Amino acid sequence: MNVTARQLRAFLTAARLGSFTRAAEEVAVTQSGFSLMVKELEGQIGARLFDRTTRSVHITEAGAKLLPVAQRMISELESVIASIDRMSDQARRELTIAATPVMAASILPGICRDFSNAHPYVRLHVRDVGRKEILSLVESGEADLGLGAFFKPASGIARKRIGRFRLIYLTATSTGGYKGAEEAKPSEIPWAMLPDEPLISLPSDNPIQQVIDGCLKDVGRSIEQRDICNNLLTAIALVEAGYGSAIVPSFVLPMCERFEVTCQTLGSPVAPIDFFMVTKKGREASDLVAMFADAVSQTMTHD
Secondary structure, eight states: OOOOHHHHHHHHHHHHHSOHHHHHHHTTSOHHHHHHHHHHHHHHHTSOOEEEOSSOEEEOHHHHHHHHHHHHHHHHHHHHHHHHHHHHHHHTOEEEEEEOHHHHHHTHHHHHHHHHHHOTTOEEEEEEOOHHHHHHHHHHTSSSEEEEOOOSOOTTEEEEEEEEEOEEEEEEOOSSSBOTTSSSSOEEEEGGGOOSSOEEEOOTTSHHHHHHHHHHHHTTOSSOOOEEOSSHHHHHHHHHTTSOEEEEEGGGHHHHTTSSEEEEEEESSOOOEEEEEEEETTSOOOHHHHHHHHHHHHHSOOO
């Protein structure tokens, strides 16, 4: 026996509509082609399935016995095909995340690893670019989401705060302070108690540096000569080498563990750095974006 799904669907359609003409139209074949499919099925079954006249089609006793079996077979087949289609869709899913190089090198690797383990059907792509390029990639649709300390609203961009970080003070390793993962968190130092030694800074137009500069101004350190680094990783390395100290956001702590530096949390006053996820405004966020944002939010240190 070689009964096909196409033949069973033709049989079910004719039984439901009571007309070969309308059934042929619904399955998009000629009436002669439809009649041939039913005839071939009857030959496979070895019984007549319909009594046909010029005006009507009635299912026979043999057809009535076949009907529930055919319905169940087609229903199960369609269910399996739908399930396979969903698996195929999942297998093809991708998510592109744009983040600054420091974020891409510090927090994202662990988040991406855990997310990929939980969702193996999703392929993640990380673009490590500058702050302005993150917004450009998101707005153009080349990135599904961006991560960073974006302080000002931007045209065409939707922002959602998903984390908050403290600022930390880095010096070359000495006694005291925090080094590595031996303690739960770095010790704390007030801004007014910062040692009078050279500071390595980010560029003045960096929003994190602008927060730092505001706090330094409040303790009388707004006018001083500083070395400028575009990359936080460079600043950390220079601190280790003894070229000065630096004030950086606490999300770099995983990177600090690779260097011989001491970390102290800055307080009195606390100057939090808000961390945002950005997406294209007006574009409905996918379930993948929501799941990844949740993973980032759960990983980040909140204050």
